[in-house]
Amino acid sequence: MELRHLRYFVAVAEEKSFNKAAERLFISQPPLSRQIKQLEEEIGVTLIDRDNRPLKLTEAGEFFYDHALQIIKKSDDLRAMTFRKGNFDNSLSIGFVSSILYGILPKVIARFREVYPNIEIKLYELNSWQQTQSLVEGKIDVGYGRLLFEDASIRRLLLREESLVVAVPVKHRLAQEKQKSIRLMDLTNENLLLYPMAPRPSFIDYVLELFEARNLKANYFTEVRELHIALGLVAAGEGLTIVPKTLEHLRSQEVTYIPFEDGLLTSPIVMSVRHFDKSELLKTLLDVTYQIYDEEGFDYKRETI
Structure with a gap:
């Protein structure tokens, strides 16, 4: 699991649509769907209920979303702090x-x-x-x-x-x-x-x-x-x-x-x-x-x- 997978998943979770998430991420929709599917296979659970329109997160998906946000924020903060340190x-x-x-x-x-x-x-x-x-x-x-x-x-x-x-x-x-x-x-x-x-x-x-x-x-x-x-x-x-x-x-x-x-x-x-x-x-x-x-x-x- 890579940080980009988390960003992809968060985009889909927030947009409630693969197409809109792909536009937000500036990538095409098919590879985005494959990346999310690979993420689910790696974790071993379904994160997104694809039968709903708009898309809906499963209970496991809600849990994963909350923690993914925290990891992304910490990653962004680390990048900002390291950049500042380099210009210190x-x-x-x-x-x-x-x-x-x-x-x-x-x-x-x-x-x-x-x-x-x-x-x-x-x-x-x-x-x-x-x-x-x-x-x-x-x-x-x-x-x-x-x-x-x-x-x-x-x-x-x-x-x-x-x-x-x-x-x-x-x-x-x-x-x-x-x-x-x-x-x-x-x-x-x-x-x-x-x-x-x-x-x-x-x-x-x-x-x-x-x-x-x-x-x-x-x-x-x-x-x-x-x-x-x-x-x-x-x-x-x-x-x-x-x-x-x-x-x-x-x-x-x-x-x-x-x-x-x-x-x-x-x-x-x-x-x-x-x-x-x-x-x-x-x-x-x-x-x-x-x-x-x-x-x-x-x-x-x-x-x-």
């Missing part, structure tokens, strides 16, 4: 979530350029889910995000946990009371401005899960498109939002940032790479990240590529 020496494509760009990422990139001045660096703003897809498709080489997704093709390195803070309008009662810290339960009846609205899942889902994990509910919240809009609305007195601590310099004349009690609420900073990708460029990028963490005095657990 001249450029480095980095995906990032916007909140990390306001942290140390610019310093990491600047330090990396000192080591590899001739490497072209391409930056793409992508949420954590989009980074996973882009890594698999070979569009980026590394991602800096805030959510942990399970994917057999991707390795996640938890760089550190960053404290979260609450962004409050300067005239809000919480700011006027000059509270030194706040509890998540204090926000259940506040109007929360959560971001980004799409694509999902994203940081908004992470924040809502923080409430659920403590048997709390955010009773009033509005979804906004992005971080800057959330902070702009906070500055206008329209509500509160939750952001990573490294963002507390933004709009500091209009917004007060209050830490959570005991600093217990955090957001992970995650570096995502393709499994088994042990490029020297990636190792250097990770080393540079840790150098800056040391200089900034951050707590972290060292990982290796």
Whole structure:
């Protein structure tokens, strides 16, 4: 059984017609029928009920179709990732979530350029889910995000946990009371401005899960498109939002940032790479990240590529 047999079978299964599948595959119908027949003989079961019009898959055919799709996708992903690997020496494509760009990422990139001045660096703003897809498709080489997704093709390195803070309008009662810290339960009846609205899942889902994990509910919240809009609305007195601590310099004349009690609420900073990708460029990028963490005095657990 070859990969082309799977592609032929999937085409017939989806088109429900040998003629239409042959047109889709740019081959003639008789050899396509022979290939499918040979596939069935090799497996030892009938995959397509030819007595139906349009054609219908047997129960075994349905099972085979689902797994054939997975194999084809993995094959296509492998091709894309290998192609990207082969073009890795001249450029480095980095995906990032916007909140990390306001942290140390610019310093990491600047330090990396000192080591590899001739490497072209391409930056793409992508949420954590989009980074996973882009890594698999070979569009980026590394991602800096805030959510942990399970994917057999991707390795996640938890760089550190960053404290979260609450962004409050300067005239809000919480700011006027000059509270030194706040509890998540204090926000259940506040109007929360959560971001980004799409694509999902994203940081908004992470924040809502923080409430659920403590048997709390955010009773009033509005979804906004992005971080800057959330902070702009906070500055206008329209509500509160939750952001990573490294963002507390933004709009500091209009917004007060209050830490959570005991600093217990955090957001992970995650570096995502393709499994088994042990490029020297990636190792250097990770080393540079840790150098800056040391200089900034951050707590972290060292990982290796």
